[in-house]
Amino acid sequence: MSNATDVLQVNERVLNDWATKSDGPVALRLRQRLLPVEESGIIFPPTYADIGYNIDTLSDGTCVATIDSVGSQANRLEPIFKSESKAASDWLVPQIEIVIRQEACGQCQACQENVGDPKKANKECKKKRDVTRSLLDLAHRAADAVVQSSPELRKLVAPAFKKLQKGDAGPLCAIAPTSLVFGVWDSRGDTGEKRPRLVRSIIRAWHVEPLHAAAQFNSIWKLLDEGQREELKKEAKAKKTDLSEKGLADAPATFRKTKLQQYRDGSPNPEARVLGGVRVSGAIEREVTVNLVALRGLRGENDGETTAIRKYLLGLALRAATADIELFLREGCLLRYAENGDTWHKVPRRGDPEAIDLQPDAIAKYATAAAEHFRKKWPDVFNGKWPKEEGKAPELRYEFDLKEAKKLLEKKAAEEETAQPG
Numbered sequence: 001m002s003n004a005t006d007v008l009q010v011n012e013r014v015l016n017d018w019a020t021k022s023d024g025p026v027a028l029r030l031r032q033r034l035l036p037v038e039e040s041g042i043i044f045p046p047t048y049a050d051i052g053y054n055i056d057t058l059s060d061g062t063c064v065a066t067i068d069s070v071g072s073q074a075n076r077l078e079p080i081f082k083s084e085s086k087a088a089s090d091w092l093v094p095q096i097e098i099v100i101r102q103e104a105c106g107q108c109q110a111c112q113e114n115v116g117d118p119k120k121a122n123k124e125c126k127k128k129r130d131v132t133r134s135l136l137d138l139a140h141r142a143a144d145a146v147v148q149s150s151p152e153l154r155k156l157v158a159p160a161f162k163k164l165q166k167g168d169a170g171p172l173c174a175i176a177p178t179s180l181v182f183g184v185w186d187s188r189g190d191t192g193e194k195r196p197r198l199v200r201s202i203i204r205a206w207h208v209e210p211l212h213a214a215a216q217f218n219s220i221w222k223l224l225d226e227g228q229r230e231e232l233k234k235e236a237k238a239k240k241t242d243l244s245e246k247g248l249a250d251a252p253a254t255f256r257k258t259k260l261q262q263y264r265d266g267s268p269n270p271e272a273r274v275l276g277g278v279r280v281s282g283a284i285e286r287e288v289t290v291n292l293v294a295l296r297g298l299r300g301e302n303d304g305e306t307t308a309i310r311k312y313l314l315g316l317a318l319r320a321a322t323a324d325i326e327l328f329l330r331e332g333c334l335l336r337y338a339e340n341g342d343t344w345h346k347v348p349r350r351g352d353p354e355a356i357d358l359q360p361d362a363i364a365k366y367a368t369a370a371a372e373h374f375r376k377k378w379p380d381v382f383n384g385k386w387p388k389e390e391g392k393a394p395e396l397r398y399e400f401d402l403k404e405a406k407k408l409l410e411k412k413a414a415e416e417e418t419a420q421p422g
């Protein structure tokens with residue numbers, strides 16, 4: 001057994017070694033124990049079409065449920081890099097915004113005069129507001145269709161993917177570093193370049209038992225007289241709709257909408273019933289892996305750049321791994337972190353993983369220092385968007401163009417992403 005004094009204290013020098021030395025550990029691993037807020041221990045996993053919950057039964061009979069998938073975790077983690085600050089000196093990554101459309105303010109005189117006519121209000125409003133989306137919120141990151149449909153931004157990103165294809169991660173790292181941290185696939189662009197995630201996070205619950213739910217929706221149906229019922233029935237038939245679907249007739253909520261049979265041999269089929277969460281009698285665990293082999297596989301245009309890229313991305317990856325994100329995963333699934341439930345290990349190429357002490361403060365300092373190299377490049381990279389005067393806030397806003405989005409529909413994309421793990 002190791003005691004506290006044996007545990008490796010991770011500092012800047014250690015992190016630099018892991019980022020650069022090829023004989024370093026292959027991965028860093030964080031395991032967190034999570035707790036349900038509700039005393040019953042019942043939580044609601046995500047549901048998937050046809051299968052319902054993703055529950056696997058291991059050979060020893062243990063049932064394990066996915067509580068938050070790798071893809072979902074990445075989408076929850078990436079927004080931690082959004083900054084409220086206008087000062088680029090506070091940013092860990094560029095704060096790129098895409099202007100999707102403009103909408104009427106709803107307050108100016110023109111808007112007041114056209115209350116019933118939103119189209120006209122939109123046209124005549126004098127104080128239109130931009131509806132924007134951060135690049136950090138887009139599911140496919142720098143390879144997202146929205147980026148492809150924003151000509152000015154595409155002009156930045158497309159050459160960066162070209163460079164990446166030739167082995168230089170530097171340009172993409174300067175524009176959209178989180179695309180390298182959380183993985184990216186330029187399936188709609190010209191390169192088809194695909195990079196693995198440096199950070200992979202998943203939440204699982206062990207020893208679970210699925211529960212079912214049933215409900216009865218009571219409508220006003222019983223209050224209606226015979227004539228009213230007949231009229232509604234006739235109208236529903238003419239409109240080819242269902243009265244219970246529109247909330248006008250009583251409906252039991254006992255079966256899900258699936259292809260599965262609701263009854264088998266006259267008995268209700270449990271597989272088709274409405275799901276009511278899972279009871280967890282084992283642990284709920286979040287497992288985060290930082291892939292150092294993939295990190296050290298990235299290169300820049302020279303040795304100096306290679307080191308800068310790896311240090312920066314390691315800093316960002318660890319920032320993402322240690323961020324205490326909110327664990328309100330969905331309705332019925334509010335989790336929290338267990339006290340002293342975090343354990344970090346470094347995983348060597350051979351031999352046992354070794355416990356390490358990785359402090360969030362040290363990581364924040366490391367990430368900020370490593371970002372400096374790229375922060376200096378931003379005025380050049382975002383040339384035209386970056387203010388010439390000192391002290392003025394940069395606004396990295398790029399316009400989405402519907403015409404470009406239409407063109408995408410004609411273009412043949414690489415194989416659908418659904419085949420990707422996670």
Ligand SMILES: [Zn+2]
Pocket residue numbers: 104105106107108109110111125126127128
């Ligand atoms: Zn207005």
